[in-house]
Amino acid sequence: MGIRIFVTGGTFDKEYDELRGRLFFKDTHLPEMLKLARSRLDVSIRTLMMIDSLEMSDEDRELIVHQCEACDETRIVITHGTDTMADTAAALANGVAGKTIVLTGAMVPYAFGSSDGLFNLGSALSFVQALPHGVYIAMNGHCFAWDNVVKNKALGMFESLW
C-alpha cells in the first residue's frame, strides 16, 4: 500500500502572478517536486483545496478529516499553510484513528526557489513511513506530536510546548 498525499494549499504552492504582481494559487507543484527529488515512492496525490490556511473554515477541516478517514491508505501526508496547521492536526487527531498522518508546509513558496519546501517534503514522507499511528507535524527538521506543537509566529518556526 502506498502513501496518500492530500494538498490543501499554503505557502508551499503559491505562485507569482506576473501580470498583477501578487501571489496566487494555480496548480500544486507536488508532482514536479517529487520528480526532481527522484522519489520512487508509491504515492497518490489529491488536491482537496488550494487556500491560505488562515482562510480555512470548519467545513474545510471536516472535509480533510473525512478524506483521511475514507481513503484506503494508512499513511498520509498533508501539505498545509503553517498558520493553522496545528488546528487541522488537532481536528485529525480527534476524528481519525488507526492511521499515521503527517502535516507539513513551507515558509517560502516552492516556485521561489524554496529550500524548506523540498526539505520538509522529504522529511514528512520519511516520518510517515517510520512512525506509529498518530497525527504529527513535520517542520524545521523536527516531528511534533499534534498536541505538543505551536507556531512561533515571530520567528516563523515550530516549537514544542513542553
Next chain:
Amino acid sequence: MGIRIFVTGGTFDKEYDELRGRLFFKDTHLPEMLKLARSRLDVSIRTLMMIDSLEMSDEDRELIVHQCEACDETRIVITHGTDTMADTAAALANGVAGKTIVLTGAMVPYAFGSSDGLFNLGSALSFVQALPHGVYIAMNGHCFAWDNVVKNKALGMFESLW
C-alpha cells in the same frame, strides 16, 4: 543529544570550476542547506574527506567507521557518493553497534540546483530520528536496510534486493 553529520564528499558537494570548466570539491554545502531548510535540529557537522566515492579506499572506510564509533552521538547521518554507498554501509554494519546511521547522497550537485539533495537530506535527518539502531541508506524517498540495497547504475536509482 543532537545528531552528528559526517561529510565524505560525493555528488552532493561538487561544484563547477568556471576557470577550468570541470567539477571539483571545495567546501561542503551542508550548513547552507540546513539554513535554507530552516532546520532547527541540533546537529554537529564534520567533514571527514571530500572525495568521489569511486575513489574511496579501505583506509577511508576504516576512518569513517572509527569516527562513527568514537563520536558521542548515537544518531549519525553520512553524506556520501552513491556509487559505493552500499559498501560503506556494509563496513559500518560490521564495525559499529548501538547506533542509528543513515547514509544519503544526491544524483545532482546541490550547487546545480539539486532538488534531490535537499529532499534526501530532509529524508535522512528524519529517518535517523525515527528508526531503531542499525545502518540504512536513505535515497529516492525510501529507507533501505544496509544488507538489502543496490544501486541500479543504469537508472541512477536505489532498489531493494528482495
Next chain:
Amino acid sequence: MGIRIFVTGGTFDKEYDELRGRLFFKDTHLPEMLKLARSRLDVSIRTLMMIDSLEMSDEDRELIVHQCEACDETRIVITHGTDTMADTAAALANGVAGKTIVLTGAMVPYAFGSSDGLFNLGSALSFVQALPHGVYIAMNGHCFAWDNVVKNKALGMFESLW
C-alpha cells in the same frame, strides 16, 4: 567615465516576506546581480527610492529627473516598475538633455529566480553604451524610444505605438 545606475524599486527588487507571506522591498539586488553576471563594467549604483511604480508621485519623478541631470555620468540605467515606466521616461525626455538614459525592469522578481531581470539588465547596460543621447525603454529584448512605447498590461509586454 562609467555608467550610473539609479534604483527606484519595481518588481525587479521585490522580496518575499516569509513571516507575513507577502511581497516587500528591502535592499536592491543590483550589486549581487552584476557580480553573478561577471560584469566588469565601471558602474555606480544609487538607490533613489524603493517603491511600486504605481505609487510613484510627481515629486518622485522630479527627483529622478534632477538626479539624472545632476550626476556626472552621461550614460544612465534606471531600474523601475513597469506600470508607469513610460511616464517616467517622458518626464526624463522633457527634463534631461545630452545624456543616454535607458529604463528597464522585470516581470518577475530577481529573488524568485527571475530570468527576465538578468536578461533585461544585460540588455539595458548594452543599449546605454551603444545608443546616442535620448531616453529609451529596454524590455523584452527591444529598445523603444520614450515616445513610441506602451505597456500591454493584458500580455505583460511592451510594444511600440506605430
Next chain:
Amino acid sequence: MGIRIFVTGGTFDKEYDELRGRLFFKDTHLPEMLKLARSRLDVSIRTLMMIDSLEMSDEDRELIVHQCEACDETRIVITHGTDTMADTAAALANGVAGKTIVLTGAMVPYAFGSSDGLFNLGSALSFVQALPHGVYIAMNGHCFAWDNVVKNKALGMFESLW
C-alpha cells in the same frame, strides 16, 4: 528582418549527466532562455555544432563563416565557448562583410543557474541591434571589437588589448 542566432556549444549549453557524473552536451537551452527572458525579438535559432571551443577545428570555423555569409539576416549572434571565441571572431572578420556579428558565451552553464549566460545573452542581442557592421565579442557587460580582445584565462574575464 529578424536576428539569426547560431549555436556552437560552449559552457553556455553544458549539462550535468547524473548517471555518469560528468558534463556533456545535449540540446541548446536558447529557446527556453528566450522564453524565460520574455524576449519578443524575432529570432531564428540554428544549432551548427555542440562542442567545446577548445575542440573546434579549422573546418568547424569555415562552416561558421559560411553559415554567416549564407544566411539572409544581417544581424547575427553566435553562442560559443570562451576559450577560442577570439579565434572564431577573427575568422569571421576575415570572411564575412556587411553584417553585424556578436559572439557571446558563459563562464557557468545555464543549467547550473548561470547568471552570466542570461546577462550575456541580453547583452549580445542588444549590441547586435545597435552596432554598425563588424564582428564583436560581448562578455562581462563590455562589447569588444574582434581585433581588440583577449581572454584572461587566469581571471576568466575578457579584456581589451590596448
